[in-house]
Amino acid sequence: MNVSVVGATGYSGMELIRLLANHPSLSISGVYSSSTAGSRLDAENRQLHGLSELVLKKFDAEQIAHTSELVFLALPSGIAKNLVPELYEKDVKIIDLSGDLRLKEPGEYEKWYKKPAAKPEYVQEAVYGLSEWNRKEIEKAKLVANPGCYPTATLLGLAPLIAQGLIETDDVIIDAKSGISGAGKKTSEAAHYAQANENLSIYKVHQHQHIPEIEQQLRHWDSSFKPVMFTTHLVPMTRGIMATIHAKVKKGVTSQELADAFELKYGEEAFVRLRGENEFPSTKEVYGSNYCDIGFRLDERTNRVTVVSVIDNLVKGAAGQAVHNANIMMGLDETAGLHFAPMFP
Numbered sequence: 559m560n561v562s563v564v565g566a567t568g569y570s571g572m573e574l575i576r577l578l579a580n581h582p583s584l585s586i587s588g589v590y591s592s593s594t595a596g597s598r599l600d601a602e603n604r605q606l607h608g609l610s611e612l613v614l615k616k617f618d619a620e621q622i623a624h625t626s627e628l629v630f631l632a633l634p635s636g637i638a639k640n641l642v643p644e645l646y647e648k649d650v651k652i653i654d655l656s657g658d659l660r661l662k663e664p665g666e667y668e669k670w671y672k673k674p675a676a677k678p679e680y681v682q683e684a685v686y687g688l689s690e691w692n693r694k695e696i697e698k699a700k701l702v703a704n705p706g707c708y709p710t711a712t713l714l715g716l717a718p719l720i721a722q723g724l725i726e727t728d729d730v731i732i733d734a735k736s737g738i739s740g741a742g743k744k745t746s747e748a749a750h751y752a753q754a755n756e757n758l759s760i761y762k763v764h765q766h767q768h769i770p771e772i773e774q775q776l777r778h779w780d781s782s783f784k785p786v787m788f789t790t791h792l793v794p795m796t797r798g799i800m801a802t803i804h805a806k807v808k809k810g811v812t813s814q815e816l817a818d819a820f821e822l823k824y825g826e827e828a829f830v831r832l833r834g835e836n837e838f839p840s841t842k843e844v845y846g847s848n849y850c851d852i853g854f855r856l857d858e859r860t861n862r863v864t865v866v867s868v869i870d871n872l873v874k875g876a877a878g879q880a881v882h883n884a885n886i887m888m889g890l891d892e893t894a895g896l897h898f899a900p901m902f903p
């Protein structure tokens with residue numbers, strides 16, 4: 559089956575190309591970019607030197623639909639929404655990696671992203687692609703909104719406890735940290751080596767665009783959820799996200815019940831690895847892989863559980879989850895092309 563990648567010279571686009579190159583059933587028929595259209599892909603993405611003969615092209619919906627069954631949009635937010643309508647009319651499935659189609663509530667995208675929103679009919683049509691939790695809807699979808707990197711780590715860590723009704727819904731605190739590739743390839747002052755190296759900084763405090771995305775999904779699972787506290791930090795490493803989640807457990811909930819909730823949901827999941835109680839994963843243990851690793855510990859003094867969830871932002875948080883969703887949408891083995899161990903050390 560042929561697929562296209564739009565935004566093939568960005569960090570998530572490059573990661574898609576790396577994963578698709580080793581996929582048993584999906585092959586890349588077209589790669590698209592804006593400023594570099596006309597160049598060879600391997601001339602722009604030097605790590606691919608000699609590994610690809612593909613030439614980057616300007617976005618062309620007709621050509622994409624003609625040559626591929628599915629297209630990945632790995633574009634900055636605010637751009638994908640302009641390309642979706644034209645593609646949607648055609649016979650091609652779409653996975654959008656940006657935040658453009660994730661927020662369903664009218665006005666929320668404008669408020670948090672500070673940009674005009676996509677047309678409501680496409681936002682409503684888009685299925686939220688949290689693979690482990692929404693696979694039934696993803697299976698039937700023509701349009702998938704791939705989750706954000708921080709929401710992926712956070713929601714995977716919280717969901718089993720919500721599904722079993724084990725935590726209070728009015729007091730969740732998420733303390734999250736990301737490597738610098740989370741910001742994409744365009745440099746900024748905060749991502750400048752001299753500023754980011756040997757530094758730890760907090761950013762977008764109470765303003766982060768992933769707050770409404772996390773809350774929307776929490777309320778979808780349990781409508782009684784109150785606003786969450788969510789903070790984000792930039793860490794001087796290339797890849798990785800750690801979401802450290804603090805939640806109050808309901809009266810009488812035991813550590814065994816928490817462990818059972820995780821095991822019940824993720825025992826059979828290919829890409830979520832449970833560390834169990836009192837063993838916590840670090841970001842390097844999932845580096846370059848599609849795994850989300852989760853550990854937890856109940857503090858009986860405060861009646862709070864601390865859940866630690868780690869992912870590679872570019873794989874499970876972006877390209878890997880997108881390939882997982884493509885596998886589900888195309889009726890392939892869900893794990894196809896995604897079986898590789900993390901790179902360590």
Ligand SMILES: NC(=O)C1=CN([C@@H]2O[C@H](COP(=O)(O)OP(=O)(O)OC[C@H]3O[C@@H](n4cnc5c(N)ncnc54)[C@H](OP(=O)(O)O)[C@@H]3O)[C@@H](O)[C@H]2O)C=CC1
Pocket residue numbers: 564565566567568569570571590591592593594595617632633634635637655656657705706707739740741742743744871872875876
């Ligand atoms: N980085 C991450 O960890 C994650 C990113 N995401 C989301 O994925 C999306 C891509 O992110 P990321 O890879 O980091 O971004 P980058 O900034 O690294 O790359 C963006 C890509 O989009 C291309 N592009 C921009 N405008 C157009 C256009 N009009 N037509 C075609 N191509 C265009 C750029 O090409 P050119 O240089 O030629 O303009 C570039 O290849 C974003 O929405 C981001 O929020 C989601 C989860 C994690």
Ligand SMILES: CC(=O)N[C@@H](CCC(=O)OP(=O)(O)O)C(=O)O
Pocket residue numbers: 635655656657658705706707736737738739740741767768790792
């Ligand atoms: C480290 C870093 O800067 N990360 C970015 C992640 C952006 C992202 O993935 O954006 P959308 O999911 O909203 O499209 C941030 O915190 O804004």
